Amino acid sequence: MRSVRVKMKRKSGILAVSLLAFSLVAGGVGVSANEPVNYVQNPGFEDSNSNAWVFQDISGAATINGNNTHAGSKALNYWLGSPFEFTVSQTITGLPDGRYSVSASVEGGGGESEAQLFAKDFGGAELTSDYTNTGWAVWSQPQITHINVVNGQCTIGFHIKGNSGNWGSMDDVVLTRIGELETDAVPLTINPIEVDAFVHDVPSLPSVIKAVYADDQSAIRTPVQWEAMDSSTFASPGTFTVQGSAEGFGQPVTATVHVTYKPIDLNGDSVVNALDLAWATYALHAHIGDAKWDEVKAADINNDGVIDQADLGLIVAGMVSAP
Structure with missing residues (x-):
């Protein structure tokens, strides 16, 4: 019986402390030591005149x-x-x-x-x-x-x-x-990098990439340096990859570049037909430096700086293959 009474007294003491802690919180005197502190001022925007935000x-x-x-x-x-x-x-x-x-x-x-x-x-x-x-x-x-x-x-x-x-x-x-501060490296995943470019145009690769934490899906944006590209890799339609080095990452970063001809639907009516061919024929032999180049350059399908038979041939091929 003695041991039972001792245990009951200890439990009563714990209960008393718990009730005291509860009364302090309920009375606005303080908060529980285990309750995390929210450091944000006006976190719910209840004060519309607050200068915190x-x-x-x-x-x-x-x-x-x-x-x-x-x-x-x-x-x-x-x-x-x-x-x-x-x-x-x-x-x-x-x-x-x-x-x-x-x-x-x-x-x-x-x-x-x-x-x-x-x-x-x-x-x-x-x-x-x-x-x-x-x-x-x-x-x-x-x-x-x-x-x-x-x-x-x-x-x-x-x-x-x-x-x-x-x-x-x-x-x-x-x-x-x-x-405490994280001391161990946390795995990050680089999102796939896909870049589109027209033939003969130097692909525009991102200067900053995003690396994602798997647990909360938050991301770090970090600078990246890309290796030099040979102009032959984007001189014709196709797909190639470029390697880069991201700041703070030991593993290489890869960008996939998709190279295509310029659109052959010149008048934007969603159909490739004789009207587009006529438009390009009107611009035949125009080249960079001509006064009307900005007006007709869309017909330079292969993006080589001159509108010639090669461009007309690409439009004809598109007309033949169109459903």
């Missing part, structure tokens, strides 16, 4: 209002009847070094050219999480979990590039410290 929005597409909220009474919403682009960000200082995670709740009609959550200025390469909106009140939670803060600060935010009529909402932004 910085808007770079010439178009005025983004506003804080009571439409389409995830929680609370307000959210960051955007819409415009013409193409637009904006960034909304917050720089947070006084952060202890460590690994952080940022997340947000987002929804919208979809169709944006770019929609991303980002984190930067923390002492490492900028991280982004691209997302796709899929409908009204269909909330998703993009996140970035490999933010290694080494300089006491971090800038988080959203970048949206929208087309006419695109709309969406962001709410409940959370930045928390989730552990």
